[in-house]
Amino acid sequence: MDFSLTKQEELFLKMIREFAEKEVKPLAADVDEEERFPMETVEKMGKIGLMGIPVPKQYGGQGGTNQIYTMAVEELSRVCATTGVIVSAHTSLCIAPILENGNEEQKMKYIPKLASGEWIGAFGLTEPNAGTDAAMQQTTAVDAGDKWILNGSKIFITNSGYAHVYIIMAMTDKSLGTKGISAFIVEDGMPGFSVGKKEKKMGIRGSATCELIFENCEVPKENLLGNLGKGFGIAMKTLDGGRIGIASQALGIAQGAMDETVKYTKERKQFGKSIASFQNTQFQMADLETKIQAARLLVRSAAYKKDQKLPYSADAAMCKLFAAETAMEVTTKAVQFHGGYGYTREYPVERMMRDAKITEIYEGTSEVQRMVIAGKLFK
Amino acid sequence: MNIVVCIKQVPDTTEIKINPATGTLIREGVPSIMNPDDKGGLEMALRLKDLYGANVTVITMGPPQADAILREAFAMGVDRTILLTDRKFAGADTLATSNALAAALKCLDYDLIITGRQAIDGDTAQVGPQMAEHLDLPQVSYVVDLKYEGRHVIVKKETEDGYQMLEAETPCVLTVLASANQARYMTVSGIMEAFDKEVEIWNVSKINVDEAKLGLAGSPTRVKSSFTKAQKGAGQVYEVDAEEAVGIIISKLQEKYII
Numbered sequence: 001m002d003f004s005l006t007k008q009e010e011l012f013l014k015m016i017r018e019f020a021e022k023e024v025k026p027l028a029a030d031v032d033e034e035e036r037f038p039m040e041t042v043e044k045m046g047k048i049g050l051m052g053i054p055v056p057k058q059y060g061g062q063g064g065t066n067q068i069y070t071m072a073v074e075e076l077s078r079v080c081a082t083t084g085v086i087v088s089a090h091t092s093l094c095i096a097p098i099l100e101n102g103n104e105e106q107k108m109k110y111i112p113k114l115a116s117g118e119w120i121g122a123f124g125l126t127e128p129n130a131g132t133d134a135a136m137q138q139t140t141a142v143d144a145g146d147k148w149i150l151n152g153s154k155i156f157i158t159n160s161g162y163a164h165v166y167i168i169m170a171m172t173d174k175s176l177g178t179k180g181i182s183a184f185i186v187e188d189g190m191p192g193f194s195v196g197k198k199e200k201k202m203g204i205r206g207s208a209t210c211e212l213i214f215e216n217c218e219v220p221k222e223n224l225l226g227n228l229g230k231g232f233g234i235a236m237k238t239l240d241g242g243r244i245g246i247a248s249q250a251l252g253i254a255q256g257a258m259d260e261t262v263k264y265t266k267e268r269k270q271f272g273k274s275i276a277s278f279q280n281t282q283f284q285m286a287d288l289e290t291k292i293q294a295a296r297l298l299v300r301s302a303a304y305k306k307d308q309k310l311p312y313s314a315d316a317a318m319c320k321l322f323a324a325e326t327a328m329e330v331t332t333k334a335v336q337f338h339g340g341y342g343y344t345r346e347y348p349v350e351r352m353m354r355d356a357k358i359t360e361i362y363e364g365t366s367e368v369q370r371m372v373i374a375g376k377l378f379k
Numbered sequence: 380m381n382i383v384v385c386i387k388q389v390p391d392t393t394e395i396k397i398n399p400a401t402g403t404l405i406r407e408g409v410p411s412i413m414n415p416d417d418k419g420g421l422e423m424a425l426r427l428k429d430l431y432g433a434n435v436t437v438i439t440m441g442p443p444q445a446d447a448i449l450r451e452a453f454a455m456g457v458d459r460t461i462l463l464t465d466r467k468f469a470g471a472d473t474l475a476t477s478n479a480l481a482a483a484l485k486c487l488d489y490d491l492i493i494t495g496r497q498a499i500d501g502d503t504a505q506v507g508p509q510m511a512e513h514l515d516l517p518q519v520s521y522v523v524d525l526k527y528e529g530r531h532v533i534v535k536k537e538t539e540d541g542y543q544m545l546e547a548e549t550p551c552v553l554t555v556l557a558s559a560n561q562a563r564y565m566t567v568s569g570i571m572e573a574f575d576k577e578v579e580i581w582n583v584s585k586i587n588v589d590e591a592k593l594g595l596a597g598s599p600t601r602v603k604s605s606f607t608k609a610q611k612g613a614g615q616v617y618e619v620d621a622e623e624a625v626g627i628i629i630s631k632l633q634e635k636y637i638i
Contacts, residue, residue: 007574011450015565049567062567072567 003297012068016075019048028080031206032351037162038206041083046117050076050087055095060112066303070248074299077252078259081355082206084252088245089158090114093363094121097167097238098185101226106185110165122163123242124154124186124212125235132368134169135178135232139214141170146221148184150214153196156362160210161195164188167238168212169231181231185223192217203354240313242363243320244306247299250323250359254292257327257334257352261285264338264347281337288330295323314376321369324359331356380433380527382424383487385480385494385510386417386452388445392499397607413448416495420555422562424493425456427527434458436487440468440479446578453573454565465582470595473501477509478597482588483581484514491532492552496521507554517551523559 005013023044031038045051053069055061069091077084095114098106113119130136139152150170157166166186173180186193196211226234262285265276275281298319305312331353335342342349360366390409398405413421427433437452439445440463449460463483471479484492492514497504504520511518523542524535529549536543537556547553565573583590591597617627632638 007450008570011454011565011570011573012567014451015454015570019564047566048564049569053567057568063571064567068567068571 003300009068009071012064013071013075015048016050016072019044019050020075020079024076024083025079028082029345029348029351031080031082033205033345035200035205037208038080038083038086039162042086042117042120042162045083045087051090051117051120052095052111052115053091055091055099055111055115059099059107059115061115066244066306067300070244070299070303073245073248074252074255074296077249078256080206081249081253081352082204084249085158085204085207085246086120088242088249089123090121090163092242092245093123093158093238094163094165094167096241097123097183097225097234098165100237101183101230101234102185105222106225110185114165119164120159120162122157122159122166123238124157124160124166124168125239126154126156127152128155132365134235135181137169137171137181139168139170140174141172141182141184141219143172144218148219148221148224150184150186150192150217150219152214154212156199156209157212158207158209158362160212161198161208166212167225168214169235170214172228172231176229178232179229181235182228183225183231183234184219185225186214186217186219187223190217190219201358203351203356203358205354239363240316241306243316243369244299244302244312246359246363247295247302247316247319247323250320250327250356251292251295251299253352253356253359254288254295254323254327254330257331257349257356258285258288258292260347260349260352261334261337264341268339275337284333284337288326288333291322291326292330295319295326298322314373317364317369317372320359320364321366321373324356324366327356327359328353380427380431380490381436381488382427382433382491382493383436383438383484383489384417384421384424384452384457385484385492385507386421386437386439386448387414387495387498388412388439388441388448389414389498389500411444411447413451414495414498414500415557416497416499416555418495418562419557419559420493420495420553421452421455421457422560423522423525423553423555424491425563426560427491427525428456431527433490436461436489438463438480438483438487440464440471440476440483449578450573451565453576454569455563456566456569459579460576461579461581463581463586467583467590467594470598471593472598472600473503473505473509474599475593475595475597477506477513478588478592479586480506481510481513482586484510486586490549491527492516492550494552494554496554496556504554507552511552514552517547518553519545519547519551520554522553522555525553 049062052061053064054066057063073084073088098110114121141148141150168184168186171180172182192215194213196213199209265281266274268275302312302315302319305315334349335353338349341347388411391412394409396405424435428435435457436459437457438461494507519534521537522534523537526533531546531548534545
């Protein structure tokens with residue numbers, strides 16, 4: 001078992017850390033404060049290949065690994081969780097399902113523009129009455145000869161409003177339950193498609209999260225993704241991959257809060273010495289550091305399995321569960337170590353604490369991850 | 380158009396510490412980086428490549444581990460890399476270094492030779508101009524901008540109090556400042572492929588050079604002594620209005636018999 005980084009991974013880390021430090025970190029507070037989607041960062045990321053890392057070169061991608069992709073999401077999220085989730089949702093939830101389920105025409109039409117960052121991708125499964133119970137889809141797609149007609153709405157859709165391509169789940173046959181759900185590629189601007197209200201969120205405030213509305217939305221026949229009735233499976237498998245991305249985001253947030261806290265506790269003096277010299281600080285920080293490293297190994301292991309094309313569903317659930325809970329714990333304690341200053345926006349840890357919470361909720365709550373893990377255990 | 384860029388691997392001096400006992404640099408554990416001025420030069424070459432489709436070759440003289448900056452150069456988009464490495468080059472000062480590099484450059488086709496103004500470990504700013512002399516080529520140092528017009532280049536040279544616009548015939552040697560432009564990031568695909576490409580290894584036998592002019596033997600520079608600058612004491616801050624400030628300054632200068 002080899003835990004060392006490959007030469008490519010080492011070189012990539014050098015690049016992504018410099019990019020995150022110089023291009024992403026300076027914007028993070030403003031992106032949060034103004035609830036602003038950092039389009040200029042997306043353009044820069046597209047230029048250097050960050051919008052299409054684990055995508056084969058023949059589809060205009062970078063020919064990178066999932067391992068490198070997780071490192072990208074981690075390092076971006078270490079300084080700005082909004083930027084991390086833009087890349088994660090785009091790559092794992094839109095590019096991946098097209099790559100894995102699309103036919104050659106669909107791949108050639110959509111992947112190159114997504115992988116270059118010219119187009120942004122998104123994914124729509126959640127509905128007002130279909131959250132964790134995702135099988136309760138109420139959005140419908142009716143075969144109208146030369147096209148599909150979609151009706152219904154989706155909520156909490158990451159990257160919406162800025163995305164050009166959406167992977168949308170809809171019921172094609174209600175009588176079949178989950179086997180009646182199909183996946184569609186919907187483009188921004190298709191007749192009857194619109195983006196609804198934008199959510200005001202606790203964290204990742206620069207990430208665009210909106211409602212999607214389908215009113216007799218006309219989708220070309222050829223935009224059915226995968227076979228008819230296979231949408232639920234596609235969605236579940238897509239979320240398995242997405243969880244590794246969100247785990248990487250959570251890991252990055254935790255690491256970012258750790259970096260800030262190490263720096264602060266060394267500088268902050270109380271009772272005549274740095275608070276880092278107190279054993280309470282040291283012992284708590286040692287525990288947090290250990291959890292961060294454990295989360296990182298779970299993420300690496302899940303990404304390794306995905307790269308090796310081994311089953312990774314439970315691994316993805318475990319790394320997301322553990323990384324998300326670690327992010328919440330580390331950021332909460334980071335604020336505590338910062339004391340009153342940590343509660344103000346002068347320091348980034350309060351933002352990190354707000355950002356961390358969503359990682360326990362989206363792409364499957366922590367409870368869903370436990371269901372997936374237990375499902376494998378008691379199968 | 381063929382452009383050769385000469386680069387150097389240097390310790391990251393922003394991370395460097397001084398051994399208080401010996402007064403020398405502690406190099407262990409200090410990360411190595413591509414010299415910033417050289418990176419600025421490389422970026423200038425890559426921009427010419429973007430504009431005119433130039434062929435960019437990068438060469439460095441150094442120990443085998445200098446391979447790292449050549450992989451980085453590949454990931455930034457260069458076409459060819461050469462590592463000039465031989466124990467016979469060890470201990471070279473600027474003259475011996477420029478002799479070796481000039482001999483290697485004679486084996487290559489070039490319309491432009493670009494390098495950084497100076498390296499952050501030595502700060503001599505001599506190797507570029509010396510190479511130009513060995514090759515008998517025109518040279519412009521402290522370049523911050525460049526317009527390529529085929530038979531000649533129009534260069535913007537930074538001086539202490541402004542800029543000069545100069546024209547030079549090609550081929551020529553330009554030494555560039557890091558501040559000339561922000562170097563591009565490596566691309567992900569560039570990184571993925573950087574280790575599959577060949578770094579050409581050249582040793583002394585590959586270049587036509589008088590071995591007496593290489594390494595320690597070819598280096599007339601002798602270090603007489605080195606020392607660490609004593610740290611200045613902490614300054615004193617007065618928050619006063621201008622009139623009072625003038626009074627304080629005058630009395631301080633008088634105390635030291637300066638006025």
